[in-house]
Amino acid sequence: MKEGKKILFEHIDVPGIEGIATYRSCGGYQSVDKALTSMTATEVVHDVITSGLRGRGGAGFQTGTKWNFLAKPEGVPRYLVCNADESEPGTFKDRYLMEKIPHLLIEGMIVSSYALGVNKAYIYIRGEYFYLYKILEQAIEEAYKAGWLGQNILNSQYNLDLYMHIGAGAYICGEETALLESLEGKRGNPRIKPPFPAVAGLYGCPTVVNNVETIAAVPYIVQHGGEHYASFGTEKSTGTKLISASGHINKPGVYEIELGLPVEEFIYSDSYCGGIRNGNELKAVVAGGSSVPILPKHLILQTPDGQPRLMSYESLSEGGFAAGTMLGSGGFIVMDETTSIVMNLHTFARFYHHESCGQCSPCREGTGWMEKILHKILDGHGTLSDIDLLWDIQSKIEGKTICALGDAAAWPVASAIRHFRPEFEAYIKDPSAIKKFSHYNEKYKIAETAI
Amino acid sequence: MPEITIDGQKIEFNQGMTILEAARSRGGDLVPPTMCYYSKLKDTGGYCRTCIVKVEAESVKNPRALPKPVASCRTLAQDGMVVKNQTSPEVLEARAGVVEFLLINHPLDCPVCDQAGECSLQDLGYEHGKMDTRYEFKRREFEQRDIGDKIKLHMNRCILCYRCVKTAEQITDGRVHGVCSRGDVAEISTYIEQAIDNDFSGNVIDVCPVGALTDKTFRFKNRVWFTKPVDAHRDCQKCCGKVRLWYKGEDILRVTARKDLYGEVENWICNECRFEKKKTAEWVIEGPSKVDRHSVVSANHYLAPEMKNDLSKLILNPDAGNNAGSSPLSKEQE
Incomplete structure (x- = not known):
């Protein structure tokens, strides 16, 4: 079987890759050399545009377009902020990347900053990743010592300072404008857009906020050219993507896949997830982190028109929200037949209730209400009208909030009801049906094949 | 001059105005309700989502409809923009949802709340909410x-x-x-x-x-609709000294700033004027306040529709219903 192209993880298993010497011997920092000595900033941006790279944080927006939007007024500093506040449930790819190969992120930050004309860049990392903060600080120090950061890098007259900032454990600070507020030392409330960060971001200056994985892909693009990167993946989803596979599979972990890989192959192939644990039947998949719609087996393996579904932005969203989902941040949560969708949804709802910032009313009040209704159903006191009520609440949150957290809270509820309504009804009609899932109280037994 | 269409009405506006400001410049039913926006302060609005409207066309240059409803208080009006507020069932439904959200954790203790009668949430609940929770x-x-x-x-x-x-x-x-x-x-x-x-x-x-x-100097003293608003001023070192006194008989029960049509303060007042000057002798009285604002109580909103029709026949002056303190209800109670 053909192994997919590895771009980010090419050298991930080299011992000592977290140190600058080994990283350099594996070809590290060559892109900085190339960009600073032989390319103009516009050429780098152009390469990123032709590469078709899309934001890996969840929204999947074209990175090149985003960079192009960056306002460039005279005499005003610009900023690049790396969003390492990876908090989406089911997503742990950035953590792996930063832990194993921190210099890749730093290299990406330097090249991207150069392309955007930025002299001060920030990495905003979540508070729970404190150990990664230490790893990255160490790597930044090494990069400063080796002359990749600081004043007059490679005698090119280009200066760059890179700073780390640690969050304090709020999911909402992964939303780019809340992240900027938090970085400025304020309460992490999302800002009202417009203006977008490209016009008025950090300290009111033009700012680009990119995900860790997006920035880590830039060195390869610069070194090998945008067209070469675009030759991987599909036409609309170029390159590779890190997928955090978790749930009831034999081999959970972080996989780098070439976009366009069939979902079925990803779940069942031994190179990837290795099939469902204990030979169980697949029930449902949340394909891109807890926010995206959940899909039942028949819709995740095939598109509504019977084509095999692929791991790509366009294929996963085929069928709209009625029958599709999103690639999101690549948090691939697999559920087997022993999973209770309602219990799972309750967990998600509890999460969004806990993490809502409380700024705008639909999300602040609606997320708590949905959680309470789900709790009531699981307690055996639900009524059939509660399902319609849940549906109505989610429809009144979706699209009516300041930031995407409202949508993220609404979509899992909507999709669970859309695809698994009979399960809700079964619980309500016969509360004892919940007992079937008493194994939820047992401690999880992890399959031996899982490493 | 650029022009925006709200609920079918064309309104000219100045560049830099929001949809809400453009709507308010015309006035009437096409103005979206607000809870958090405050024109006298900077950077307010966007939080409560009651003022959401549907944008059918963004501008002359870009006549596409926006996929999601937008907060009119925070969205700039553009030339050729077409907005639907009252005329969009989708907006009204979404707004009813917002009202419901705002009320689910609200104690609904209006009978013992000092704000009752001049409460924006009461107005909003009555005008845009549903009967039940x-x-x-x-x-x-x-x-x-x-x-x-x-x-x-x-x-x-x-x-x-x-x-x-x-x-x-x-x-x-x-x-x-x-x-x-x-x-x-x-x-x-x-x-x-x-x-x-x-x-x-x-x-x-x-x-x-x-x-x-x-x-706290007014708490539980009286219901606002039993008090008479009177405009007055004094020579104040700290603020403009222009206030509204709320009388019950001969006593000043409360001093507030003067508020405009949308319930927003016209001039900020200092604490000395507000809390300490409660004697008529300390003020120069200008005369009864013209309160255009339709509070729930002053506009008889609490009555069932059929009762309101009966009462409206009794009202000689059709504008009386919009005057706090002079509505039939408060007359009866006086």
Whole structure:
């Protein structure tokens, strides 16, 4: 079987890759050399545009377009902020990347900053990743010592300072404008857009906020050219993507896949997830982190028109929200037949209730209400009208909030009801049906094949 | 001059105005309701989502419809923009949803709330809400707190509009209160139980759309609709001294700032005028206030529609219904 192209993880298993010497011997920092000595900033941006790279944080927006939007007024500093506040449930790819190969992120930050004309860049990392903060600080120090950061890098007259900032454990600070507020030392409330960060971001200056994985892909693009990167993946989803596979599979972990890989192959192939644990039947998949719609087996393996579904932005969203989902941040949560969708949804709802910032009313009040209704159903006191009520609440949150957290809270509820309504009804009609899932109280037994 | 169409009406506006400002320049039914927006303060609005409208066409240059409803208080009007407010069932439905959200954790203690009668949430609930609630769980509860000796914070009633935070930030020196915690347990709180203590702190009472921040010198003294508003002024060293006195008989029960059509303060007043000058001799009386604002009580909203029709025959002056203190209901009660 053909192994997919590895771009980010090419050298991930080299011992000592977290140190600058080994990283350099594996070809590290060559892109900085190339960009600073032989390319103009516009050429780098152009390469990123032709590469078709899309934001890996969840929204999947074209990175090149985003960079192009960056306002460039005279005499005003610009900023690049790396969003390492990876908090989406089911997503742990950035953590792996930063832990194993921190210099890749730093290299990406330097090249991207150069392309955007930025002299001060920030990495905003979540508070729970404190150990990664230490790893990255160490790597930044090494990069400063080796002359990749600081004043007059490679005698090119280009200066760059890179700073780390640690969050304090709020999911909402992964939303780019809340992240900027938090970085400025304020309460992490999302800002009202417009203006977008490209016009008025950090300290009111033009700012680009990119995900860790997006920035880590830039060195390869610069070194090998945008067209070469675009030759991987599909036409609309170029390159590779890190997928955090978790749930009831034999081999959970972080996989780098070439976009366009069939979902079925990803779940069942031994190179990837290795099939469902204990030979169980697949029930449902949340394909891109807890926010995206959940899909039942028949819709995740095939598109509504019977084509095999692929791991790509366009294929996963085929069928709209009625029958599709999103690639999101690549948090691939697999559920087997022993999973209770309602219990799972309750967990998600509890999460969004806990993490809502409380700024705008639909999300602040609606997320708590949905959680309470789900709790009531699981307690055996639900009524059939509660399902319609849940549906109505989610429809009144979706699209009516300041930031995407409202949508993220609404979509899992909507999709669970859309695809698994009979399960809700079964619980309500016969509360004892919940007992079937008493194994939820047992401690999880992890399959031996899982490493 | 650029032109925007709201509910089929063409309105000329100045560049830089929001949809809401353009709508207010025309007035009438096409103005979206607001809870958190405050034209006298900077950077307010966008939080409560009651003013959401549907944009059918963004501008002349870009005549596409926007996929999601937008907050009219924060979205700039553009030439050729087509907006639907009252005429869009989708907007009305979404707005009813927002009202429901705002009310699920609200204690609905209007009978003992000092704000009743001039409460924006009452107006909103009546005009845009539904008859019933579908919420059946325990409402969130907070302890009542004093912030300073003159202001009571009743957090249960708060809708987190952030107006008082912005007021403190923009008109006083050194804000000592803000929003703590997050989600539906977020609360207005002072910095480690610090009292709000400066000359203009009382204005947070006026900007509060609900009864979360109330004047302790007026608490439980009277219902607002039994008091008569009178405009008055005095020579004040700290503020403009232009206020509204609320009389019950010969006594001044309360002093507030003057408010405009949308219930927004016209001029900020100082705490001395607000809390300490409660004798008629201390003021130069200008005359009864013209209150255009239609509060729930003054406009007889509490009556069932059929009763309202009967009563309207009794009203000789058709404008009387819009005058607080001169509506048939308050006449009867006097």
